[in-house]
Structure formats: C-alpha cells, structure tokens
Amino acid sequence: MSALDGVNTRYDAVVVGARAAGAATAMLLGRRGLRVLAVDRGVYGSDTLSTHALMRAGVLQLARWGVLDRIEAEATPRVSRTVFHYEDEVVDIPIKPRDGVPALFAPRRTVLDRVLVDAAVAAGASVRHRVRVTELLRGTGGRVSGVRLVDEEGASRAVQAGIVIGADGMRSTVAALVGAPVTRQGRQASANVYGYWSGLDVDGYHWYWRAGAAAGAIPTNGGEVLLFAGVGPGRFATEFRSDVPAAYRRVLEEAAPDLVERLPGAQLVGTLHGFAGHAGFLRRPWGPGWALVGDAAYFKDPITAHGISDALRDAELLARAVERGGDAALRDYEARRDELSIDLFEATEAIASCEWDNAGLKRLHQSLSDAMKREVAALVELHEERGEPTRLTA
Numbered sequence: 001m002s003a004l005d006g007v008n009t010r011y012d013a014v015v016v017g018a019r020a021a022g023a024a025t026a027m028l029l030g031r032r033g034l035r036v037l038a039v040d041r042g043v044y045g046s047d048t049l050s051t052h053a054l055m056r057a058g059v060l061q062l063a064r065w066g067v068l069d070r071i072e073a074e075a076t077p078r079v080s081r082t083v084f085h086y087e088d089e090v091v092d093i094p095i096k097p098r099d100g101v102p103a104l105f106a107p108r109r110t111v112l113d114r115v116l117v118d119a120a121v122a123a124g125a126s127v128r129h130r131v132r133v134t135e136l137l138r139g140t141g142g143r144v145s146g147v148r149l150v151d152e153e154g155a156s157r158a159v160q161a162g163i164v165i166g167a168d169g170m171r172s173t174v175a176a177l178v179g180a181p182v183t184r185q186g187r188q189a190s191a192n193v194y195g196y197w198s199g200l201d202v203d204g205y206h207w208y209w210r211a212g213a214a215a216g217a218i219p220t221n222g223g224e225v226l227l228f229a230g231v232g233p234g235r236f237a238t239e240f241r242s243d244v245p246a247a248y249r250r251v252l253e254e255a256a257p258d259l260v261e262r263l264p265g266a267q268l269v270g271t272l273h274g275f276a277g278h279a280g281f282l283r284r285p286w287g288p289g290w291a292l293v294g295d296a297a298y299f300k301d302p303i304t305a306h307g308i309s310d311a312l313r314d315a316e317l318l319a320r321a322v323e324r325g326g327d328a329a330l331r332d333y334e335a336r337r338d339e340l341s342i343d344l345f346e347a348t349e350a351i352a353s354c355e356w357d358n359a360g361l362k363r364l365h366q367s368l369s370d371a372m373k374r375e376v377a378a379l380v381e382l383h384e385e386r387g388e389p390t391r392l393t394a
Helices: 020-031 056-065 068-073 109-122 173-178 233-239 244-255 307-324 327-352 358-385
Strands: 010-016 036-040 081-086 089-094 126-129 131-138 144-151 156-166 182-185 191-198 205-210 213-219 225-231 267-275 281-283 290-292
Touching: 010 020, 010 144, 020 036, 020 056, 020 109, 020 307, 036 109, 036 131, 056 068, 056 307, 056 358, 068 109, 081 358, 109 126, 131 156, 131 173, 156 173, 156 307, 173 290, 182 327, 191 233, 191 244, 205 244, 213 244, 225 233, 225 244, 233 244, 244 267, 281 327, 290 307, 307 327, 307 358, 327 358
Parallel strands: 010 036, 010 156, 036 126, 081 205, 156 290
Antiparallel strands: 081 089, 131 144, 144 156, 182 281, 191 225, 191 267, 205 213, 213 225
C-alpha cells in the first residue's frame, strides 16, 4: 500500500517535516480549521539527534496546547532544578512552578514527536511518513502553489496548497528550492558526542563548564540520562577521529570529574551519537506561497539546548500568521521571531566558541537567562491576547 493512498489533491497547507516543529504547526493549523497535510521522509516515532531538554518556553507551549499530560504519561521525569558547575563553583537554581509550567522536561524525540503527530491527527490533519518532496509547484508569477510528493515505492502525487511550510531541518529541501536567503550567519559550531546511561541517578539538569570543554547530564525517559561531552570543532577533529569512546570519556573526565566517578555503577545503553557541529543561522522564513519553521528557518548551536523550545515557539507564531493570512502577517512572523531570537542566538554563539573564562561565561549565561525570561513573557502575553486559558485541550 502506498503512503500516498487517500492523500487529496488540495489542502490549505502542506507541512514538509513532521517532527517537533512541523507536527506542532500542523496541529495548530488543524485546530484553526485548516485542511492540513504533513509529510515526513522518516518513520513514525523514530529517533533523531537531539539534546531533548526543554526550557520553560517550550514546556509552556506544550502545557497551553494540552499535550503536556501526554508527555508525562510516557514517564518523562519532571526536572525541578538546573545546576551549573563552573570548575569549583556550583550554582543550583530551583525551577519554580509558574505560568502553567510545573517543571521542566526532556522527552526523548521518540516520545515528543510522536505525541505531537498524534495531536495533529486528532486536530484533523493528515500525516504521512516515508514521503518526501521532490519539487515545488508554481503558479502565477512563480508563487509556490503546492508540492510533488514521492513515497518509498516510487508513487508520485502533485498536491496543491494555499501555503507550503518547510519544517524539514537545517538542510531544508523547501528552503533550498525557494532560495530562502540567510539573514544572519553564525560563525561558531561546537561539536558534541552523547550517550544514554542507565543506573545514573541525576536530579535535574546539570551543566558542566571547563576551559575548552563542556558536559551535561539530562534525565529523560526510561530512567536514562543523556550525558554529553562538547568541544570546539578543532579539538573534535583531532581527538575524536580515531577513538570516539576514549575521547568522550576524556572530555567528561575533564569537564565533569565528579560525574565520571559515578559511571562505574552505570551502563551505557546502545552506542554513542555524535554531531560534528554546524554554524547557526537565521533564514528569511517566508515568501510568496511558502514559509519556514524550526531548524529550517532558525538554527543555533545545541550547546545551550534551546532549539526545541524555540521551534515550538515559532510553530505558534507561524500558525497565527497563517490564520491571519497575507504577506503582512508573515512579515510580522519574521519580525517577532527575530525580536525573540537575536539575543538568544548571539549568547549561544559566544558560548559555542568555547573561548571564555568563568567570569565571562557567567555573564553570557545571565544574558541567556534574561533573553529566555523575555521569551516566556512574550508567549504568556501572546496567549493572553486571545484570552486563552492556562491549559488548552485538543
């Protein structure tokens, strides 16, 4: 049976990519009464590279959308503290319940993406996996008017759409096909290797910082902890080239020695995963008949673990713009995204350089914290503008 069976020839919106950003956008548009098709070249419920950590802005969105209960039902642990380890200094910050956010969470992408896809389907969206876009259809004046889809068996279908939304990652096919220009280009790119550990008791998010190295411990589903080691790209290219496990262990011993002392009682589950780094960017996220969201529109270094939270934020901003309709609404989407992103982007850039001393890093973290607070305040105000309750249900 073809994945394209039952797909109509016209929708109000086609969303290319059905992970966190794309599934959330499809869900929100479906709840607004639009006919939506979301497609993804991957498999339903599959994993992907991710830090998993959600910040307050991301949890706020899940709570408002009425899907946070489903995330918790998958045994995603509550994170009630964030601990920064600056060499010999420890800063322990409690996560206080506020704005409908009971705690922080770091769901596996096998959980988060699946829950959001299910919510999109419940909202009336059609979702198809193992389907890719091969070209964009064009109408009068070159305006994007739809997509050509192909499934794994080679079946093809042309689908017309009022708008085509690229939510297909930092190497977005949609962005490439429309020639979306980069409006802000980053220069830094940290490299990270991580694994999942069982038998490692970690209470809260723990971030470790040493000159030229970073590490983090993030509790996630199944009683496991994601443990990552991060370095600059030059060091990654030399030290991780031949023996990744040994280099991973070496960076952890350097950045988080107290955590390494507890590893003999823990077990690595599966294999290590690596990301060699990619410079951040902001792309123009809209044009005639198209829009971008998530990493397709805005990618920043994962060292600050804020990518998913911003993707959920921008799904909200874009859905509201599409509901309003017209270029002015999409222009406002870009302006609002940039207003909430630039400070986060620049602070992340500086942290990803791995070129800081303790005093400088603390200032960067304070700048990051201030930007995150402004982001949460803006989202709370956004929901209050519509008189939405603290918890929204499907």
